Amino acid sequence: MSLALETKSSLESQLPPELAAAALAKHTVNGAIERPSGLLEELTSGSPPAGAxxxxxxxxxxxxxxxxLSxxxxxxxLLKALLSRVTATGGDLARQSCLSHAIVSTALxxxxxxxLVVIKGQAGGDYLYQLSEAGHTRARQHAEHANYAEAAPVPLAAYERAIRAQAIGQTRVTIDSLRQAFDGLTVGDEMLSLIAQAVSDGRGLFLFGAPGNGKTTIAELLCSSFGKHLWIPRTVIVGTDLLRLYDESCHEPAEVEALRGxxxxxxWVLIKRPTVVVGGELTLEQLDPSFCPASGVSEAPVQMKANGGVxxxxxxxxxxxxxxxxxxxLIVPLEKQFDYLSLASGRQARIPFEMLCVLSTNLEPRELVDEAFLRRIPYKVEVTDPSVEQFHELFAFYGERLGVKVLPGVVETLLATHYAPSQxxxxxxxxxxxxxxxxxxxxxxxxxxxxDQESLGVAxxxxxxGL
Known part of the structure; x- marks a missing residue:
């Protein structure tokens, strides 16, 4: 079921993300265009079955x-696609541009x-198109500016509406949903409560504590407590600037059988809610778009790729x-839930900042930043060492998972021999x-x-x- 359907009651607010604009009385594309009154019902007719x-x-x-788009x-x-393919059917160009066959046919x-184009012949009931000499010249001119010829972009305004409608703040996170997300982890009730509050707030979270206690694992599993999926555009357009958003290294496409056909x-691509992890390699440059002169397209920054997730x-x-x-x-985006990006054309674009930002560290937060910054990240959760009881539970859990028989009394001996003497x-x-x-x-x-004592002693x- 749509996240909008789960969180809002009015019919207009139940629309899928990108298309909220289509349900409005007017929509501006090179001037105001009146929408037919029956469009609202048409857009809502494609909702997934109950329980989806x-x-x-x-x-x-x-x-x-x-x-x-213009x-x-x-x-x-389409001209650049034909320049690289030499000949292509209308169906080929529709698939490459991710536009409908009707829109592509009208353009052709x-x-x-x-x-600019000529019909070369027929193939499988479709026309086969090729560039004319004038078309070649025009296509090369376009390619010199930007040779991108993949999926048609989505306007920034439509992307923002989509992300706001699917934001994690629109979902209701409970202790039970969080406990289910952390299945397999030993997390105490008090810590679970603190994390649930931070997730519900949806702004910032400090996870701190000694290494080896699962801070990164907790942060990576947080997404599982939200809705599982969201729609994102492959590419976003801002004026004449193209931002490539969909990234297979960050986004995992969702295989949904009901969407076939x-x-x-x-x-747009349906993906699993993203968890984007950056570490010591992070620089300020990675928080701005990275322009590729060869393609004429900018790669979206890491925080934009994390929108809708963590x-x-x-x-x-x-x-x-x-x-x-x-x-x-990051302080303004964390507070205002939007960010400003400097684009290749020199313009600035305001983008949504709709994610849970988790700062994971082995250091005390007060050692890193002053009180003014700490105020702006309202939740600080210390991931503490396990208790003796939890340590025994973990041995039992991982022994079963790894297929290792843990002999009675061996954990007590391990603690007495290798932990207590050296503290x-x-x-x-x-x-x-x-x-x-x-x-x-x-x-x-x-x-x-x-x-047993021998195998664990070696381990x-x-x-x-010797540490």
Missing amino acids: SYPTAPPEPRDLAETG EGLVDSL TRMRDEL VRYDRR LVIDDFGRQRVSSTELLNR RAMRFCHPRDLLRQAKNYCVVHGRPIVA VRNYFA
């Missing part, structure tokens, strides 16, 4: 005006009238820039890591897969290496 786990698919635009932009994309007819706006700044305080500089850059702190990762090493020792020596010597 994905937001409503954005309906396929019926004409160029509903795409929010004739010149669409013609440019227009370009035929302008003597459904006609919807293919400029941005994890891991090892906060160990970046190439100071923590103060980094927070100076070594227990960490949540120790049971898993020690059992893995104990298992490997048993495998290579042909012993039964058992965690301790390897793992801690």
